[in-house]
Amino acid sequence: MRGQDRSRLIARHRLPIVAAAATLLLATAALAQMGPEELVGPTPPSEPSAAEPLPRWVTDDVRKMRAYPEQPPVIPHSIEGYQLTVNANRCMTCHKREFTQASGAPMISVTHYMDREGQMLADVSPRRYFCTECHVPQADVQPLVGNTFVDMSDLGVGKAGDE
Template sequence: MRRQNRSGRSLTRSPIVVAAAILGFLGFAVGAISADGVNIVPPLTGAAQPMSEVKAPPPARPIVDDVRRMRNYPEQPPVIPHSIDGYQLTLNTNRCLSCHKREFTEGSGAPMISITHFMDRDSQVLSDVTPRRYFCTQCHVVQSDARPLVPNTFQDMKDIGQKQK
């Protein structure tokens, strides 16, 4: 038995439902094709056709001056100011901790990892790095000289708004 609305008409034949389905399909089709009838290639993929094999560009050079960078916004994970090529980061080994763990920072001169890396999801402090903060590169990235993929108009909060006198 077909479901019916209060007027007794079948919802599957309702002109409003049919019109909405057609408009939805046309909107999807128009969004995938430009005005001249050519497929639009997303700007981040370059000139290649989607799903085609394209050789990856060489990675950007890491900045390895070991200078700590100012963060762009509160709570931004700090960037890694040195190369991590060849670092082993697996379930059993984390080379980052050989310098950044509390007991090794005095000898290495590296900054200690944040206390938040020792807290579990219930904010209980553990004796070692919590598993959800163990893989450093899921938040921290190597600083490089790569050009941005998209234009960036970011402005620091201190540069916008009313200035204090």
């Protein structure tokens, strides 16, 4: 008797799960109805398409203004062939504090020396080791999607020291 009650209980509990699964299935189907070309371009996903040639990177050595204070600055020089693996970090041979005077490169920022508790380390923190996770070179190309970004200082916020 008890066993029977339990199985009925389980059946009742499963109903919302089945309903949720069905909703998910319908939602996926609806997504698939969206024009695929909007998401993946004109070539059907199963067809091979020629890769675009790699763009030419901007390597003019001019440090770019950041779009907002905590933006990782973009890389203004070539990083072609720079090894960045668990054993070797070419970036640090110029950007590490000890090497910046000779290389003329800006030191990796102080946040890069902090562990997640804010404790200062002697060397780059593991969470900042793989530079290109955040820093990327730039190419002068058409944006793939529209961009309506507005600099926060153009949003009518008073600026310190304006008067």
